[in-house]
Amino acid sequence: MTEKDDFDLRNFLPFLLNQAAEQSSLEFQRVYKNRYGMLRTEWRVLFHLGNYGEMTAKEIGERAIIHKTKISRAVAKLSKRRYLSRTRDEKDRRVERLALTPAGLAVYLELRGIAEHYDAKLAAHFTKGEAALLRMMLRRLAGMD
Amino acid sequence: MTEKDDFDLRNFLPFLLNQAAEQSSLEFQRVYKNRYGMLRTEWRVLFHLGNYGEMTAKEIGERAIIHKTKISRAVAKLSKRRYLSRTRDEKDRRVERLALTPAGLAVYLELRGIAEHYDAKLAAHFTKGEAALLRMMLRRLAGMD
DNA sequence: GAATAATAGTTGATTTTGTAACTAACAAGG
């Protein structure tokens, strides 16, 4: 059926990367979803604000390559839950500066702890050197360098 | 805001893997979407049948970790387009054996050619050895070994 | 061998995402 050629779907990078991403986020997904009732975009916004401090919706979208409508909805939900505050930038009143509230920061810190532990568990599949190389290669593929 | 600690979101594997997967499938996505009018699950089903030959919906779902409702709808669409044929298994009449039609095989071969070329371009970011190691590590993370 | 459970696959209702059009504010050129 495959007509000569040694193509193997399981080695096709777009497929393989997606499978690895999917598999290796399952457990973490259960945490933020079931335990914190969050969506993927929501924890990402939370982590961006926790990790990098005050940002605008646009900046988060650029950094994480998330479309602005997704960000907009995630921000609305996190704001309704009082995890973040929105303040108009008086220099440019189109812009909103987003920042975590104490409640949001608390949730971020909890989740970050879980994330660190989880990441260490994933990295334990490899040697230190391999893991570092993996991250380097992934950053290159993600266009982060 | 980050309160000591050196956690960096951009190195968190579930995030990093997802970013890399997303970025590195953009171009291929445009091909199967715009040029062939397919959804992600659809090309995957097509590739499974092309790559591994006759399979059942369940087998595809297990191998690719895709939920059965997604498979069901993808199979329905590919079948309506006459890219695959469905035949009842007479040993167990709940099961359907799926196989590519000549038309489906032709599309598969075209897409496979594009995929191979695309994969080579991605792998060219690295040395041969690095790329091989990357695939190995991804397969491990994906639970494919 | 009837009753119950399990499996392959489908369908319908709900949720989430993606696309496009929109509002509000600023920017630049005439």
Added chain:
DNA sequence: CCTTGTTAGTTACAAAATCAACTATTATTC
């Protein structure tokens, strides 16, 4: 200023994904 263009963010509608319930068939158990 005032028209035209651009940008940040929202909203409405269409497309797709998720979840639960369903049908049809086979397996199990008493």
